Amino acid sequence: MPFLPTKAMQRLPWMAAPARRGSPLPPERLAMLHAQPLLPADEADRLADLREFGVFDGEADEDCDSLVHLASVVCGTPMAALTFVDAHRQRFKSRTGIPVDDVPRDAGFCSRTILTAEPLLEVPDTAAVPWFDPQPFGADGPFVRSYAGVPLRTRDGSAIGALCVMHDVPHRLSNTQRQALERLARAASTQLTLRRQLRVATQTDRLTGLPNWLHFEAQFDATRPAQGVACFVRLKALNQISSAHGFRVADAMVQQTAQRLRAIASGGAFIGRIKRGLFVLFFPGMTPDRFTRLHAPMVSAQLQAPYEVGELALACPVHLGFAAYPNDGATLDEVVNAANAALQLAIERDEPVAFFDKAIDTLTGTHYRLEPQLRTALACDQFVNHYQPKVDVATGRITGVEALIRWVNPQRGVIPPSDFVPALESTGLIREVGRRTLERAVADWKRWHAAGLHAPRIAVNVAAAQLRDPRFLPHLRELLGEDCAGRAALAIEVTETILISNLAQATQVLSEVRALGLPVAIDDFGTGYSSLAYIVNLPVDEVKIDQSFVRKIATDAAYRGIVGTCVSLARNLNLRVVAEGVETPAQVQELQALKCDQAQGFLYSPPLPADEMAQLLARGEALG
Numbered sequence: 001m002p003f004l005p006t007k008a009m010q011r012l013p014w015m016a017a018p019a020r021r022g023s024p025l026p027p028e029r030l031a032m033l034h035a036q037p038l039l040p041a042d043e044a045d046r047l048a049d050l051r052e053f054g055v056f057d058g059e060a061d062e063d064c065d066s067l068v069h070l071a072s073v074v075c076g077t078p079m080a081a082l083t084f085v086d087a088h089r090q091r092f093k094s095r096t097g098i099p100v101d102d103v104p105r106d107a108g109f110c111s112r113t114i115l116t117a118e119p120l121l122e123v124p125d126t127a128a129v130p131w132f133d134p135q136p137f138g139a140d141g142p143f144v145r146s147y148a149g150v151p152l153r154t155r156d157g158s159a160i161g162a163l164c165v166m167h168d169v170p171h172r173l174s175n176t177q178r179q180a181l182e183r184l185a186r187a188a189s190t191q192l193t194l195r196r197q198l199r200v201a202t203q204t205d206r207l208t209g210l211p212n213w214l215h216f217e218a219q220f221d222a223t224r225p226a227q228g229v230a231c232f233v234r235l236k237a238l239n240q241i242s243s244a245h246g247f248r249v250a251d252a253m254v255q256q257t258a259q260r261l262r263a264i265a266s267g268g269a270f271i272g273r274i275k276r277g278l279f280v281l282f283f284p285g286m287t288p289d290r291f292t293r294l295h296a297p298m299v300s301a302q303l304q305a306p307y308e309v310g311e312l313a314l315a316c317p318v319h320l321g322f323a324a325y326p327n328d329g330a331t332l333d334e335v336v337n338a339a340n341a342a343l344q345l346a347i348e349r350d351e352p353v354a355f356f357d358k359a360i361d362t363l364t365g366t367h368y369r370l371e372p373q374l375r376t377a378l379a380c381d382q383f384v385n386h387y388q389p390k391v392d393v394a395t396g397r398i399t400g401v402e403a404l405i406r407w408v409n410p411q412r413g414v415i416p417p418s419d420f421v422p423a424l425e426s427t428g429l430i431r432e433v434g435r436r437t438l439e440r441a442v443a444d445w446k447r448w449h450a451a452g453l454h455a456p457r458i459a460v461n462v463a464a465a466q467l468r469d470p471r472f473l474p475h476l477r478e479l480l481g482e483d484c485a486g487r488a489a490l491a492i493e494v495t496e497t498i499l500i501s502n503l504a505q506a507t508q509v510l511s512e513v514r515a516l517g518l519p520v521a522i523d524d525f526g527t528g529y530s531s532l533a534y535i536v537n538l539p540v541d542e543v544k545i546d547q548s549f550v551r552k553i554a555t556d557a558a559y560r561g562i563v564g565t566c567v568s569l570a571r572n573l574n575l576r577v578v579a580e581g582v583e584t585p586a587q588v589q590e591l592q593a594l595k596c597d598q599a600q601g602f603l604y605s606p607p608l609p610a611d612e613m614a615q616l617l618a619r620g621e622a623l624g
Contacts, residue, residue, distance in 0.1 A: 040159070045158055050085075053192055065096075067163070068080045068163070069096055072097065075165040075177045075181055078142070079142065080165045082095070084160055085110055088105055090103050093161075098141075099141050099142075100138065109123060110161065113149035113151050113162040114159035115159075122146075123146060125170040126145050144167075146169070146172070147165075203218070207251060208255055213280075220270060221332075225282075227284075228283050228284040228286050229287075229288060229291045230324075230335045231320060233280070233320055234277060235254070236317040236319055237316050238276065238316060241253065241316060253307050254277065256309075260305075264298075264299055264302060268283075268285075280336060283295065288327065296320070296353055300318070320346060320352060323339040328356045339356065342356040370420065371423065377409070378436075383407055384406050385441060386406050386607035386608055386609055387403055387607060388607040389616070389623060390578055393591050401613065402600065403461075404607045405421070405437055407420050425464075430465050438479060442480075442489050449489075458490055459491040459492070459493050462494055464498045467494070468505065473512055487518065490518050491518055492510070493521045494506065494521075495523045495524045507539060510539045510540070522540050524544065524580075535573065541576060543570045543576075543577055543578070545579050545580060549562050553591070554587050563590075564594050578600060579600070580601065582600065585624075588624060599624075
């Protein structure tokens with residue numbers, strides 16, 4: 001069992017009294033320097049303080065190096081070090097004349113220096129200490145024949161290390177050297193305290209006192225757990241509570257959440273606050289099965305309990321996302337990203353808890369991983385327009401074209417829109433890409449027109465983000481210009497789902513689009529919530545029947561009935577009808593019988609680059 005010195009022993013006067021030159025150490029000093037490792041009474045607190053100082057988190061420290069070098073010069077010794085004693089090692093933050101970074105805790109005198117309550121521990125001749133190896137730094141290292149060290153104390157009095165000097169011959173410090181070494185140790189302690197204060201200021205959340213992400217990450221790196229569970233916590237109704245009761249009430253709820261999380265984490269979990277209502281925890285050593293059975297329900301129940309703020313009793317539901325380390329992520333970043341994906345799944349499902357599942361990892365993560373490539377494609381002008389004709393069902397003559405975006409990647413070639421358009425929408429890049437699509441369409445139309453071709457109107461699909469963008473209409477006006485030719489170049493298409501998602505805003509924007517002289521079409525008609533209740537009042541000129549209905553029109557009576565209903569509805573409202581995805585003559589016959597106006601699909605032509613589309617227009621042939 002390690003010897004735990006009592007406070008009475010720590011106050012014994014022999015701790016600092018020098019032995020006479022050439023005489024053996026007093027018996028009491030020898031007891032203090034016994035070979036058996038000694039532990040301070042406050043060992044747990046001392047190690048916690050040492051972790052908080054984070055002395056080994058960064059690179060070499062020039063200030064510490066300067067203090068150590070000065071200690072060596074002032075004391076006339078070839079060796080000096082700023083030593084920190086952790087659970088197993090004496091680690092040298094700065095050193096001179098010492099060839100190694102650390103030694104075992106019980107191999108040197110610094111682990112004994114931290115035990116003394118006196119200003120300094122000195123061993124003038126290490127030969128008087130039977131257990132001490134005079135070559136603690138290895139067979140090729142220097143001999144240590146004398147030692148003097150001053151403990152480095154924290155604000156609470158714990159000694160976390162020592163500023164020490166050593167000589168390769170028996171040596172005793174003068175009183176002046178002792179005083180200088182003590183002053184240098186105090187300077188080192190002051191420097192460490194200032195560093196700790198800066199660390200707290202930069203790594204602690206001011207509202208809750210919890211570690212921020214940097215501190216949370218440092219805790220993980222310091223412990224290197226073999227396994228565990230990461231957890232994201234999101235307060236669901238915090239913004240609503242802030243709006244209803246004020247931000248101070250919301251802040252008080254955040255502080256109470258932090259208190260509950262501290263209690264949950266008291267068993268050794270790491271905890272941090274990411275932003276206003278978002279927290280992260282990591283439970284080291286926890287297996288997924290055990291956490292699922294025992295801890296997840298407890299965490300959810302404790303955080304769901306009502307919060308009392310002043311006279312208010314408030315309920316604030318939470319969403320929790322969990323992921324296992326290293327199963328769901330081999331690094332902290334990866335497992336936290338997995339926990340965040342699980343959190344997003346909980347939010348989407350409006351459920352309190354979700355666990356990460358690789359099989360249902362959200363598409364959002366994939367989209368954002370693709371974002372750097374999409375930004376590069378945008379900067380390098382890799383997005384291009386292809387054009388697919390729309391033809392008159394009765395004659396096969398081209399009556400219009402639709403602009404379809406393609407990504408021409410130098411390595412992968414032409415990439416279809418299904419592989420990247422959803423990512424453009426998720427990341428918000430669709431606004432800029434859509435703007436350029438419109439510009440290319442107008443430019444291509446003007447080139448066709450200038451070449452004497454019958455340039456049909458180009459329909460461009462507009463995303464929901466573009467309709468919400470306040471710059472959309474001004475850009476459209478600028479693009480069209482004042483001449484009538486520009487207004488003959490474009491038509492706008494929007495999907496039915498976009499219309500329904502924000503009907504009032506879409507109606508207002510599309511009304512202004514029509515006021516510019518541009519027709520508006522509903523794309524993918526029939527796949528959303530088609531009904532007279534909204535179609536009657538929409539500012540549209542055309543509906544496009546989705547290809548999923550057209551594909552089976554010649555083989556399934558039910559689908560023929562659906563298409564017939566859509567055509568009748570549109571005709572009663574004086575709207576043109578375009579059938580998408582036409583691939584066979586049999587489908588054309590059915591569309592002719594139903595009096596459909598126009599058709600579009602591979603039976604007539606695949607989407608073509610602008611130059612090939614110009615050649616098709618120049619031939620003037622009927623298609624199909």
